Amino acid sequence: MALVVKVPGPLRNLVGGLFEVESSGDSVARVIENLEQNYPGFNERLLEEDGSLRRFVNVFVNGEDIRFLNGLETSVGEDDEISIVPAVAGG
Amino acid sequence: MSFAYALACRECGREYGLEPIFSCDFCFGPLEVSYDYDLIKDTMNVASIEAGPPTIWRYSPLLPVDPQYKVDIGTGYTPLIRADRLARAIGIDTLWIKNDTVNPTWSFKDRVVSMAIGKAREFGFEAMACASTGNLANSIAAHSAAAGMDCFVFIPDDLETGKVVGSGVYHPTLVTIDGSYDDVNRVCTELSYQRPWAFVNINVRPYYAEGSKTLAFETAEQLEWRAPDRVVAPMASGSLFTKIWKGFQELEKIGLIQNPTTKMSGAQAQGCSPIATAYEAGSMNFVPQKPDTIARSLAIGNPADGYYALKTMEQTGGGAAMASDVEILEAIQLLAETEGIFAETAGGVTVACLKKLVEQGAISKNEETVAYITGAGLKTIEAVSSEIRQPIHIQPKVEEFDAALEAYN
Numbered sequence: 001m002a003l004v005v006k007v008p009g010p011l012r013n014l015v016g017g018l019f020e021v022e023s024s025g026d027s028v029a030r031v032i033e034n035l036e037q038n039y040p041g042f043n044e045r046l047l048e049e050d051g052s053l054r055r056f057v058n059v060f061v062n063g064e065d066i067r068f069l070n071g072l073e074t075s076v077g078e079d080d081e082i083s084i085v086p087a088v089a090g091g
Numbered sequence: 092m093s094f095a096y097a098l099a100c101r102e103c104g105r106e107y108g109l110e111p112i113f114s115c116d117f118c119f120g121p122l123e124v125s126y127d128y129d130l131i132k133d134t135m136n137v138a139s140i141e142a143g144p145p146t147i148w149r150y151s152p153l154l155p156v157d158p159q160y161k162v163d164i165g166t167g168y169t170p171l172i173r174a175d176r177l178a179r180a181i182g183i184d185t186l187w188i189k190n191d192t193v194n195p196t197w198s199f200k201d202r203v204v205s206m207a208i209g210k211a212r213e214f215g216f217e218a219m220a221c222a223s224t225g226n227l228a229n230s231i232a233a234h235s236a237a238a239g240m241d242c243f244v245f246i247p248d249d250l251e252t253g254k255v256v257g258s259g260v261y262h263p264t265l266v267t268i269d270g271s272y273d274d275v276n277r278v279c280t281e282l283s284y285q286r287p288w289a290f291v292n293i294n295v296r297p298y299y300a301e302g303s304k305t306l307a308f309e310t311a312e313q314l315e316w317r318a319p320d321r322v323v324a325p326m327a328s329g330s331l332f333t334k335i336w337k338g339f340q341e342l343e344k345i346g347l348i349q350n351p352t353t354k355m356s357g358a359q360a361q362g363c364s365p366i367a368t369a370y371e372a373g374s375m376n377f378v379p380q381k382p383d384t385i386a387r388s389l390a391i392g393n394p395a396d397g398y399y400a401l402k403t404m405e406q407t408g409g410g411a412a413m414a415s416d417v418e419i420l421e422a423i424q425l426l427a428e429t430e431g432i433f434a435e436t437a438g439g440v441t442v443a444c445l446k447k448l449v450e451q452g453a454i455s456k457n458e459e460t461v462a463y464i465t466g467a468g469l470k471t472i473e474a475v476s477s478e479i480r481q482p483i484h485i486q487p488k489v490e491e492f493d494a495a496l497e498a499y500n
Binding site (some may be wrong): 006009010012019045055056057058060063065067068083085087089090091 | 114121280285292327329330378393394395396
């Protein structure tokens with residue numbers, strides 16, 4: 001199995017309209033790097049210029065917010081699922 | 092008609108058409124409805140408002156929904172009550188309670204749902220959906236029933252019976268999720284990209300959130316067209332809190348009130364206080380929390396408008412406070428015993444935080460203050476049922492009553 005990334009609506013045009021794509025990397029940051037290589041545009045949309053996650057982007061690993069884990073350095077493996085979700089929903 | 096003409100990203104300013112979208116395609120920032128205030132100013136005035144219905148729709152030029160699509164079950168224009176007994180009890184001169192427990196489904200959520208379902212009908216959606224801590228679930232289920240629309244409601248599986256039954260009775264598809272509200276919200280956000288439904292607080296959220304402005308419009312009208320010195324309002328996502336301030340600012344833009352200097356104070360439960368904690372730390376970046384509080388309607392650990400709530404406090408010179416579960420229960424009873432208003436746990440949070448802010452001197456005694464009580468007590472009866480004094484139980488005989496009353500007092 002490969003690591004799966006769920007792609008939110010605003011980024012779907014970068015991946016040919018897919019709801020999810022496969023990727024690889026041993027941390028969330030590496031996975032985003034790989035996404036950028038395969039689908040240019042991810043970095044600019046997800047990250048600030050200093051490399052931190054944009055304020056209104058939430059990233060979850062297997063349903064857990066990476067801010068409760070190790071942020072962008074959170075370790076991930078082949079069986080994991082990463083969700084990228086806009087932060088401005090709910091309430 | 093509506094005077095809304097675009098959505099704009101609050102962060103980067105990119106403009107979008109009035110579509111069922113909620114976050115900026117570029118930076119993920121929240122989208123907000125833009126209005127033509129010059130045109131509104133020409134059509135909206137005190138006389139036109141007073142000629143309108145006694146509901147939120149009297150302010151329709153400042154709302155994003157064309158009234159021909161409205162689903163009106165009688166929301167809004169709730170009482171603003173002078174709360175002298177509560178004011179004396181907490182040591183403040185002038186206190187008003189905006190009693191929003193008396194809406195059709197007994198919470199302020201009817202205001203925001205009125206916007207969401209009207210806009211959804213305008214867009215041609217056939218089904219409504221939401222992620223909810225309970226009050227929103229009740230309201231969207233009721234409004235969908237009244238409109239004859241399908242409804243999908245997603246809630247955490249630990250909600251109070253009143254909130255679950257209060258949704259189920261309208262016969263939506265009700266889904267309880269093994270997780271917190273934040274889990275429910277994530278799942279619904281993912282679903283919103285795959286299902287052709289209007290998720291009230293996701294893909295139609297920019298319109299939905301606008302409904303909370305009517306709390307400010309009504310307050311200003313009920314105070315004879317002025318804004319109070321201070322507002323104390325509960326914060327879950329922070330949306331209601333920020334929209335009350337937006338409402339006062341809009342009334343100034345169209346010339347109905349002058350220069351509002353209202354200080355905005357937000358109330359959270361200690362067991363779920365990401366915004367109040369950030370405020371106390373002097374930070375604009377909240378850290379998400381795992382909620383653990385009896386105030387389940389405020390149990391959002393990752394608040395969508397947390398950042399903007401903090402900005403509103405900074406901009407208005409307001410602030411925030413948090414209340415423990417014990418303080419929440421005491422405050423529910425204090426409000427009930429002094430003003431005859433039975434609030435749900437969120438109302439307890441608001442009154443407890445108001446009391447605390449006055450005690451701390453953060454709110455001065457002479458500030459005219461409005462406290463927003465946003466949901467009714469019968470929804471969260473579990474929270475207080477062990478707190479109330481047990482009734483006198485007797486056989487049907489006068490002598491038993493006389494004896495029992497002596498013992499009771």
